[in-house]
Amino acid sequence: MLDIIGIGVGPFNLSLAALLTKTDVTAKFFEQKAEFNWHKGMILPNTTLQVPFMADLVTMIDPTSPYSFLNYLHTQHRLLKFYFLEEFKIYRKEYNHYCQWVAGQLDSLNFDAAVIDVAFDDSNDGFVVTVCEQGMQNTYHAKNLVIGTGTQATLPPSLQDIAKQAPNRCMHTAHFADNFDLDSLNNVSSLDLNSTKTDNKLTKVLVLGSGQSSAEVYRTLFDQQFDGDDSTNDNPKFQLDWMTRSAGFFPMEYSPLGLEHFSPAYTDYFYDLDSATKPQVIAKQDLLYKGMGFETIRDIYHRLYERSITNQDLYSTLLSNCEVVEATLTTMLEVPEPTDTIKLVGRQREQNQDFTAEYDCVIAGTGYRYGLPECLNTILPSIAHDEFDQPVIDRDYALKYVLTDQKDIATDGNIFVQNQEVHTHGVGAPDLGLGAYRAGCIINQLTGEQTYDTDALKVFQKFGA
Numbered sequence: 001m002l003d004i005i006g007i008g009v010g011p012f013n014l015s016l017a018a019l020l021t022k023t024d025v026t027a028k029f030f031e032q033k034a035e036f037n038w039h040k041g042m043i044l045p046n047t048t049l050q051v052p053f054m055a056d057l058v059t060m061i062d063p064t065s066p067y068s069f070l071n072y073l074h075t076q077h078r079l080l081k082f083y084f085l086e087e088f089k090i091y092r093k094e095y096n097h098y099c100q101w102v103a104g105q106l107d108s109l110n111f112d113a114a115v116i117d118v119a120f121d122d123s124n125d126g127f128v129v130t131v132c133e134q135g136m137q138n139t140y141h142a143k144n145l146v147i148g149t150g151t152q153a154t155l156p157p158s159l160q161d162i163a164k165q166a167p168n169r170c171m172h173t174a175h176f177a178d179n180f181d182l183d184s185l186n187n188v189s190s191l192d193l194n195s196t197k198t199d200n201k202l203t204k205v206l207v208l209g210s211g212q213s214s215a216e217v218y219r220t221l222f223d224q225q226f227d228g229d230d231s232t233n234d235n236p237k238f239q240l241d242w243m244t245r246s247a248g249f250f251p252m253e254y255s256p257l258g259l260e261h262f263s264p265a266y267t268d269y270f271y272d273l274d275s276a277t278k279p280q281v282i283a284k285q286d287l288l289y290k291g292m293g294f295e296t297i298r299d300i301y302h303r304l305y306e307r308s309i310t311n312q313d314l315y316s317t318l319l320s321n322c323e324v325v326e327a328t329l330t331t332m333l334e335v336p337e338p339t340d341t342i343k344l345v346g347r348q349r350e351q352n353q354d355f356t357a358e359y360d361c362v363i364a365g366t367g368y369r370y371g372l373p374e375c376l377n378t379i380l381p382s383i384a385h386d387e388f389d390q391p392v393i394d395r396d397y398a399l400k401y402v403l404t405d406q407k408d409i410a411t412d413g414n415i416f417v418q419n420q421e422v423h424t425h426g427v428g429a430p431d432l433g434l435g436a437y438r439a440g441c442i443i444n445q446l447t448g449e450q451t452y453d454t455d456a457l458k459v460f461q462k463f464g465a
Contacts, residue, residue: 002026003446004416005129005142006108007115007373011038011432012418013148014099015057016439017106018067025446028140029148030131032114036103038096041175042213044220049095050212050252050293052088055433056095057102061440061452067105072098115375118145120382126413146416146442147376151368151430156208158327159364165329166340173213173365182224182237185360202315203238206344206359208324210244212252214365215292218242219300225315236315238360245323245349252291260459261288262428264437269463270426271395275386278423288427290367321349327362370420383415386423393417393424396445397438416442 006013006029014036017029049055058065065071069090073079090098103109110133117130126143153172155163162170171179185203207218218240225236242249253259260266273281307314326345342359372380372391384392384400392400398414418438422429440452 001124001126002028002140002142004144004146005115005127005140006030006146006148007118007129007375008147008149009033009036009103009109009111010148010150010419011057011099012435012439013146014103014106014109015435016146016148016418016442017108018057018065018102019062019436019439019443019452020108021067021106022062022065023443023447023451025443027108028142029109030113030115030129030133031109031111034112036096036100036109036111038099039092039174040096041177041179042173042216043092043096043177044216045223046219047092047216048087048089049092049432050089051431051433053090055431055435056098058436060433060457061436061454067102069098072101075101115373117378118375119378127415143413144416144446145413146418147372147420148418149373150419151370154367154369155364156324156327156366158324159362162327162329162342162362169329169340169360170327170342170362171364173209173217173363174368176217176220176363180361180363185238202236203361204359205238205240205361205363206357207240207242207363207365208244209365209367210246210249210292210320211290211365211367212292212296214242214244214363215249215296215300217363217365219296219303222300222303222316234312238315240316241319241359242316243319243322243324243346246320247350248320249297249318250287250291251294251297252289253287254294257461258288260461261285261426262431262433263459264434264454264457265459265461266463267425267428267434268395271424272464275388278426279388282422282427285427289430321351322346322355323349325354370422372417372420376415388423390423391417391420393421395425396441397421397425398445414445416445418442 003025004027006016006027009029009031013029017027020027053069054060056069058067059069070079073082113131113133115129115131119128121128121141124141126141127145129140129142131138131140153174155172159170167179168181168184205221207214207221221240225238225240270278304314323346324344325347328343329340330343332339332341342362344357344359346355346357347353382401384402386392394400397416399417419430428434437454437457440454443451444454
């Protein structure tokens with residue numbers, strides 16, 4: 001019997017697997033994808049993490065680990081180059097390659113292996129895990145589980161069916177690099193929005209949302225609107241619009257004292273709040289984790305300003321306080337070849353005024369949803385949920401079981417979760433900087449001792465009274 005089985009291999013379970021190499025804990029991690037890839041659809045040119053390089057897989061809990069980002073640079077013979085770069089934030093492409101470098105050294109990881117069912121093991125006081133590995137079904141037994149399956153990209157209800165029918169015309173930003181194909185849209189005729197050349201109908205692309213992902217997609221598309229570096233030829237490939245339901249295109253809070261909300265001290269404070277208070281607190285913290293980086297905003301503004309020289313048309317419109325309330329996919333027959341277009345009904349929220357528009361492609365940075373994976377459905381009735389139908393999670397990141405007069409839970413083993421606990425632990429749950437700390441907490445539970453010093457990450461603020 002294994003000490004623990006991990007379901008999913010993203011950065012958080014990869015962190016746990018790397019840190020477990022310092023212990024005698026026996027573990028296997030299963031990932032349905034063929035290889036490690038972190039947000040592959042958002043690895044775009046010039047995109048970086050929003051956190052410093054020390055938010056790697058191990059440094060914040062074990063800076064001496066051989067799996068640190070700095071050791072990765074050393075083994076790649078790139079440490080001096082990074083030193084001269086003098087940057088704290090690293091490219092997403094490099095972070096992904098770093099994680100792949102770590103994954104390639106860990107024998108506990110199993111790719112192309114999908115967990116299809118989890119059940120209580122009555123005889124061994126643990127769990128029975130059924131895995132489909134490269135087409136073969138195998139069974140494993142473990143004392144504990146850890147869920148690291150990540151979050152799921154979410155589209156507004158009005159766009160969900162369209163994305164299924166036409167994934168190259170309507171997509172989440174998470175799938176942008178994989179699904180967006182400008183060549184397939186270039187010859188599409190549609191209504192020309194805000195163009196001075198009304199006789200020249202342009203392909204139209206809309207980006208929704210004002211978070212970092214939406215901003216990066218907008219910037220990438222802005223740079224593709226014209227051939228070459230010269231955007232003064234008045235011959236754009238497409239019209240590009242950017243719309244958000246937020247009150248504006250605001251930066252994420254990134255001051256040092258604001259960042260202290262991503263700390264164990266704030267996690268402790270938030271965890272002890274009344275369950276009815278927690279949703280109210282989270283609702284007021286959007287700019288701690290949902291806004292854009294200030295440098296990204298400035299970068300985009302520089303592009304807009306440079307294009308506006310000589311007062312030429314921008315071929316781009318930015319709209320805030322506007323949301324999509326209805327969308328339909330229709331086929332246009334009047335063009336040389338029938339093609340699909342997306343008709344939108346939007347609403348300006350402060351004016352309470354509706355408007356209509358048509359686009360050939362909609363890319364939505366509309367967030368992610370949390371949820372336990374389907375492979376837990378068999379044991380889901382035994383997992384406790386709160387009054388908001390959210391799973392109950394203890395301070396050490398383990399799911400709690402349903403309490404009854406008679407013991408009907410056949411295990412004392414834990415089911416740990418990674419990045420499923422915003423509602424119980426606060427805004428730090430998805431933050432890469434706290435990933436190694438959370439893995440350290442889980443490992444201390446598995447070993448029954450202070451294997452990692454989880455009390456070392458101090459901040460200046462005292463959050464409670």
